[in-house]
Amino acid sequence: MRAFLLVLTLLAPLLAFGEDADPIQPYQPRFGREQPLVAVVGENRMTELVDFLVPFGLLSRANVAEVLALSTGDGPVQLMPALKVRAQATTAEFERRYPQGADYLIVPAVHHSDDPLLTAFVARQAAKGATLVGICDGVLVLGHAGLLHGRRATGHWYSQARREADFPDTRWQVDRRYVADGKLVTSSGVSAALPVSLALVEAIAGPAKAASLAREIGLGDWSPRHDSQAFAFGADGYLTAAGNYLAFWRHESLALPLQPDLDEATLALRADAWARSWRTSVLATGSGPVRSLHGLTLLPDAAPASLAPLPGAEAAAGHALDEALDGIATRYGAGTAAFVATQLEYPRN
Incomplete structure (x- = not known):
């Protein structure tokens, strides 16, 4: 019985996907890297707190990737609605150090989603083959970077009308905590940073590792199931x-x-x-x-x-x-x- 329950735990995230939802693609090693390179990028003036720190913290804790927190410029990153941090590198420093780019780039919601430094960096990383992960309304940054044309995506419930008006050719999804469309991954509102981070660990290191991390942090479910209309x-x-x-x-x-x-x-x-x-x-x-x-x-x-x-x-x-x-x-x-x-x-x- 214990073995049966373990199998159900490992399969639950996969069973939750419907016909219109795909799992995040498994990690494919590039450039001879032993582990994937994950960057979480913040915009100095105002970046959403949970969107920035939760993926950084959980992926670092999982120890399945090299994880770096970036800022678009020198100085502190002001987080919203509270706290401020100093990132580990600027985007310019990152690009000099890793000219081949990141394997995964996590993009939180920011107050200035059309910031030219940020959108240009995001577009360059996408061109180099990174998987882009927009947390909450980080999807707006992806849109301003020109990456949403004809793609399936989601975002915070509150921004739905704005998203549909600004990016009408995007296939906006509801009732999903996160949506994967090839190398483009987006999530619903702020708290979705938790399940999408576990889904990334699963894509990188497999369901057993994700289930182990979920037990450590007390998260019972990281599937994409969600009731947006609530x-x-x-x-x-x-x-x-x-x-x-x-x-x-x-x-x-x-x-x-x-x-x-x-x-x-x-x-x-x-x-x-x-x-x-x-x-x-x-x-x-x-x-x-x-x-x-x-x-x-x-x-x-x-x-x-x-x-x-x-x-x-x-x-x-x-x-x-x-x-x-x-x-x-x-x-x-x-x-x-x-x-x-x-x-x-x-x-x-």
């Missing part, structure tokens, strides 16, 4: 947003102490959820920069010394959003927790 703010969501925003006297800042070797995925999921409540500012505190678990430099904010700490424990990545949303519900009410989950496109258990 996500909308509705009247309650808009009323919660307006009430939280306008009641400025109830706003608070909470401290996220920076310590060496913080797990990037858990850090991102906790901070992102709390900072989306429209009641909370999350400020990184510490005496100076610290190194994350897999080598990113985390930078403190200028923050008062007397801030209350962010509630909750540092749960494993697969449980971090549930833990944060439970805390938000306790502190601000169930309506705010639902509002945050909708922004994250997260199907709560």
Whole structure:
């Protein structure tokens, strides 16, 4: 019986694909590399926190690839809705070091999705044969890089009308956490960074490795199954947003102490959820920069010394959003927790 259940666990992601969905293509070694080269690229002015840190952290933890975090320019990458980091290299430095390009390029959502430095870099990497992975509305960057013509893709539920207007010849998919169309992979809203990262580990190193990592982080399912139609703010969501925003006297800042070797995925999921409540500012505190678990430099904010700490424990990545949303519900009410989950496109258990 135990062996049967193990087989079901390994096959579950594959069984979930319908006729209109293909798995991410298995990794094919190139250039004599022992492991694939994975780059996660951020735009310095504003890059989505979970989209950037979760794939970087999980793929680094899996130890199945060389993983590098890039920025389009020198200096820190401001993440949204909270935190900032210093990447390991700029895109220019990466291209000098790896003229053959990355095997996988992960593109988060950014505020300036038509940034010419970013879109040109993405287009060059695609031309060199990289598999492009757009997390959430990182798909807009792929579109501005000219890579969506006639392709199947998805994105955050909230941007659907914008995507369809800006890129009308793209075959937009719904009810999928992620969509693979050859060497183009895209995902739905923010929380899809978790399952698509596991799907990439599976493509690189096989289902057993992905299942092992899923157990480590407490993620029960990384299939593309998803109900896109379940996500909308509705009247309650808009009323919660307006009430939280306008009641400025109830706003608070909470401290996220920076310590060496913080797990990037858990850090991102906790901070992102709390900072989306429209009641909370999350400020990184510490005496100076610290190194994350897999080598990113985390930078403190200028923050008062007397801030209350962010509630909750540092749960494993697969449980971090549930833990944060439970805390938000306790502190601000169930309506705010639902509002945050909708922004994250997260199907709560």
